[in-house]
Amino acid sequence: DGGITQSPKYLFRKEGQNVTLSCEQNLNHDAMYWYRQDPGQGLRLIYYSQIVNDFQKGDIAEGYSVSREKKESFPLTVTSAQKNPTAFYLCASSIRTLGYGYTFGSGTRLTVV
Amino acid sequence: EDQVTQSPEALRLQEGESSSLNCSYTVSGLRGLFWYRQDPGKGPEFLFTLYSAGEEKEKERLKATLTKKESFLHITAPKPEDSATYLCAVQAENSGGSNYKLTFGKGTLLTVNP
Numbered sequence: 001d002g003g004i005t006q007s008p009k010y011l012f013r014k015e016g017q018n019v020t021l022s023c024e025q026n027l028n029h030d031a032m033y034w035y036r037q038d039p040g041q042g043l044r045l046i047y048y049s050q051i052v053n054d055f056q057k058g059d060i061a062e063g064y065s066v067s068r069e070k071k072e073s074f075p076l077t078v079t080s081a082q083k084n085p086t087a088f089y090l091c092a093s094s095i096r097t098l099g100y101g102y103t104f105g106s107g108t109r110l111t112v113v
Numbered sequence: 114e115d116q117v118t119q120s121p122e123a124l125r126l127q128e129g130e131s132s133s134l135n136c137s138y139t140v141s142g143l144r145g146l147f148w149y150r151q152d153p154g155k156g157p158e159f160l161f162t163l164y165s166a167g168e169e170k171e172k173e174r175l176k177a178t179l180t181k182k183e184s185f186l187h188i189t190a191p192k193p194e195d196s197a198t199y200l201c202a203v204q205a206e207n208s209g210g211s212n213y214k215l216t217f218g219k220g221t222l223l224t225v226n227p
Contacts, residue, residue, distance in 0.1 A: 004156075006156075031213055040219065041219065042200075042217050042218060042219035042220060043200075043217040045214070048214075050213075088154075090156055090157070092156075094213055096213060097213075099144050099145045099162070099164060099204070100145075100162075100213075101145065101147040101149075101159055101162055101202070101204070101215065102157075102159075102215060103159070104149075104156035104157045104158070105156050106155055106156045107154065107155060107156045109154070
C-alpha cells in the first residue's frame with residue numbers, strides 16, 4: 001500500500017544537539033512538506049519541496065534544515081539553533097495539481113530533555 | 114493573506130446528538146477546501162474536498178457543505194468513535210505557482226460521550 005512513513009515516532013533531544021526526522025513516501029508525489037503542530041496553534045509550514053534538489057522555506061524555517069536528494073525522501077534536521085523544538089512534526093506529500101490535498105504521515109513527537 | 118477560522122474550538126456532544134462545525138475562510142480565489150480528521154498522536158486523515166459553493170459531500174455520519182464564505186461539517190447521530198480533532202484547510206487559485214500551499218485552521222476538538 002502507498003503511503004508516507006515517518007520515523008521515529010518519538011524522539012528525545014538533548015540541549016545543543018542536532019536531530020534528523022525521517023520522511024519517506026511511495027506515492028510517487030512530487031511535492032513534500034514539513035509542518036510543526038503545537039497545541040492551540042494549528043499547523044505551521046516549516047519547509048516544502050516541489051521537485052528533487054529544490055526546496056523553499058516556509059513560515060517558520062529558522063533553526064531547521066532539509067534536503068531532497070531523492071523523490072521519495074525529505075528528511076528534516078532540527079538544529080541546535082531551534083530554541084523551542086518540542087512539538088509534533090508532520091510530513092506530507094501531494095501531487096503538483098491544484099485542487100488536490102495532502103497525504104500526511106503519522107508524525108514524530110520531538111521532546112527536548 | 115489567506116485565513117481560515119474554525120469554530121467552536123471544542124465541542125462536547127452526547128452520543129446521538131447531531132451538530133455542526135464551522136470553517137470560515139478568506140482566500141483570493143478558492144481552488145479547494147479540505148476537511149481532515151486527526152486522532153491524538155496521529156497524522157491528519159483526509160475526509161473531503163469541496164470545490165465550489167453549493168457542493169456537498171457525505172461519508173457515513175459526516176456531511177460537508179460549502180458556501181462562498183464558509184464550510185460546515187455536519188455530524189449526524191455521532192458515536193464516541195467520531196471523537197477527534199477536525200481540521201479545515203483551503204487552497205488558493207494563485208498557490209500553484211508557489212507551493213500548492215494549504216492554509217489550515219486551528220481545528221475543532223470534538224468529544225462524543227456515550
